[in-house]
Amino acid sequence: MTDMAPRRRGRPARKDMDSGPSAQQKILESARAEFAERGYDKTSIRGIAKAAGVDPALVHHYFGTKDEVFAAAIEVSFEPALMLPALLADGMDGIGERLARYFIGIWENPVTRAPLLAIMRSALTHDAAAKVLRTFVLRRLLERIAEELDVPDPTFRAELAASHMIGIAFLRYVIKADPLASADSEQIVRMVAPTLQRYLTES
Amino acid sequence: MTDMAPRRRGRPARKDMDSGPSAQQKILESARAEFAERGYDKTSIRGIAKAAGVDPALVHHYFGTKDEVFAAAIEVSFEPALMLPALLADGMDGIGERLARYFIGIWENPVTRAPLLAIMRSALTHDAAAKVLRTFVLRRLLERIAEELDVPDPTFRAELAASHMIGIAFLRYVIKADPLASADSEQIVRMVAPTLQRYLTES
Numbered sequence: 001m002t003d004m005a006p007r008r009r010g011r012p013a014r015k016d017m018d019s020g021p022s023a024q025q026k027i028l029e030s031a032r033a034e035f036a037e038r039g040y041d042k043t044s045i046r047g048i049a050k051a052a053g054v055d056p057a058l059v060h061h062y063f064g065t066k067d068e069v070f071a072a073a074i075e076v077s078f079e080p081a082l083m084l085p086a087l088l089a090d091g092m093d094g095i096g097e098r099l100a101r102y103f104i105g106i107w108e109n110p111v112t113r114a115p116l117l118a119i120m121r122s123a124l125t126h127d128a129a130a131k132v133l134r135t136f137v138l139r140r141l142l143e144r145i146a147e148e149l150d151v152p153d154p155t156f157r158a159e160l161a162a163s164h165m166i167g168i169a170f171l172r173y174v175i176k177a178d179p180l181a182s183a184d185s186e187q188i189v190r191m192v193a194p195t196l197q198r199y200l201t202e203s
Numbered sequence: 204m205t206d207m208a209p210r211r212r213g214r215p216a217r218k219d220m221d222s223g224p225s226a227q228q229k230i231l232e233s234a235r236a237e238f239a240e241r242g243y244d245k246t247s248i249r250g251i252a253k254a255a256g257v258d259p260a261l262v263h264h265y266f267g268t269k270d271e272v273f274a275a276a277i278e279v280s281f282e283p284a285l286m287l288p289a290l291l292a293d294g295m296d297g298i299g300e301r302l303a304r305y306f307i308g309i310w311e312n313p314v315t316r317a318p319l320l321a322i323m324r325s326a327l328t329h330d331a332a333a334k335v336l337r338t339f340v341l342r343r344l345l346e347r348i349a350e351e352l353d354v355p356d357p358t359f360r361a362e363l364a365a366s367h368m369i370g371i372a373f374l375r376y377v378i379k380a381d382p383l384a385s386a387d388s389e390q391i392v393r394m395v396a397p398t399l400q401r402y403l404t405e406s
Contacts, residue, residue, distance in 0.1 A: 039328070121327045123378055124320075125242070134380045142380075156382040159374060160394055163383065167370025171362060175326055177337045177345075179359045180366065191363055195398045 024062050026052045031063075031073040036118035040070065040129040067128060071136040077115035078137055088148035088200075096197025100189045103165045107173055108185060117174065120166075151203050161199045164192065227265050229255045234266075234276040239321035243273065243332040270331060274339040280318035281340055291351035291403075299400025303392045306368045310376055311388060320377065323369075354406050364402045367395065 030052035034043045045066055049056040063069040087098055106112045122129035142162065146154035168188065172180045180188070233255035237246045248269055252259040266272040290301055309315045325332035345365065349357035371391065375383045383391070 117327075120373075124324045124327050124373075130378050134378050138374075138378065138380045153382065156386060156390075157394075159380065159383045160371070160391075163370035163374045164367045164398075165370070166373055167366035167368070168363070170323075170327075170369055170373065171341075171366045175333050175337050175341065177341045177362065179356070180362045183359060187359075188363075191360075191402070194401070195367075198397070199394070 023052070023054055023058060027054060027059055027062060027069075028072060028076060031059075031069050032076060032115060035070060035073055035122060036115055039118070040122035040126040043070075045069065067132050070122075070129060071132045074115070074119050074133065074137060077112075077119060078141065084141070085144045085148055088145060092150075092201045094193075094197075095200055096195065097189060097193035099161070099196050099200075100165070100192045101185075104168075104185045104188060107169050113173060116169070120170070120174070149200055151199075151201065157199045161196045164195060168192070226255070226257055226261060230257060230262055230265060230272075231275060231279060234262075234272050235279060235318060238273060238276055238325060239318055242321070243325035243329040246273075248272065270335050273325075273332060274335045277318070277322050277336065277340060280315075280322060281344065287344070288347045288351055291348060295353075295404045297396075297400075298403055299398065300392060300396035302364070302399050302403075303368070303395045304388075307371075307388045307391060310372050316376060319372070323373070323377070352403055354402075354404065360402045364399045367398060371395070 027048060031043075031048045034048050034051055038047070043066075045059050046056050048069065049059045052059070059069060063072050083102070084099070087102060088095060090098075107116070119129075119133060123133050124130075142155050142158045145158040149157060151157050168180065171177045172183075172188075175181075230251060234246075234251045237251050237254055241250070246269075248262050249259050251272065252262045255262070262272065266275050286305070287302070290305060291298060293301075310319070322332075322336060326336050327333075345358050345361045348361040352360060354360050371383065374380045375386075375391075378384075
């Protein structure tokens, strides 16, 4: 896959078939920015290529269809979530509180919040985006978490916990509905922790 | 406000200033359909008027700005939620289970689900829609529920309970992510009921 064009230094000229890890990374970053800004529907392979300064064929070459580019782009945004199984492996004592605090932390930080909001927006407005999220990302993540749990229906339990945190994010950061929007994050952690603890540990 | 035009029978001709409760009702129904189908951004007073077969001035006359039409349109969709305070007034014994079952029932029914999805979609994609939802609808609803509760921070508690149900709706009906998407609704009620019960009754 490295035989498309010689690697070169500096900013690649448009229409050139720049390749190598830096072009791939640049495409991913452009894809993430385009999907976040325009939503799933209005983002095109051509637009991503233009923003990355590469030929559209190179986007196809590395990532395939628009759905596959989307999956790769949103996987980057879920990197913080990929930490979750490691958090769980530390043991189940106080796991509800640790998870609640970790999740709120991701949403409090504008850098990690923005791409997640873009994903929610795309999933709500475009079935194809919802399908990618469901198939490529969410399922794998929930199953990795479930492996660490010792309860009946562990994937169902993991998804119930996730649903609560997603709903809080929706009301606090999207709708910005008080009192949740202006509540102290530790107040939320205190209330939510026992719920997550029950879902993830009590049979 | 009834001096604009005489009431008449049958379907009003376009461009006519039909008035009275039937025109008002027709405008509301058209507004609801337009917002649900096109989303907040692409819906216009002119489009709503055209769908209702009335003059745009009549839409302004009855409902004011686009934001105010939106507020009136989504309030209809929240009619099932307006039952919640009555449900609460029946007493706190087993309220978590009754609420969970009632809420899931609203989302299981395509007729009541469709407008709620349209509202979530509009709120995620348009700040003005989020503001209307937050200001006109959600706050009033949460405060009415809070009046029935005997806990500290009752509005915060009500919103936490709401956040969980909204998150479940998002994963089950929007993303359609298994296992939550194909779970039996009673299985969800069983797991969620103790959470709602705790938020709404335990200090």
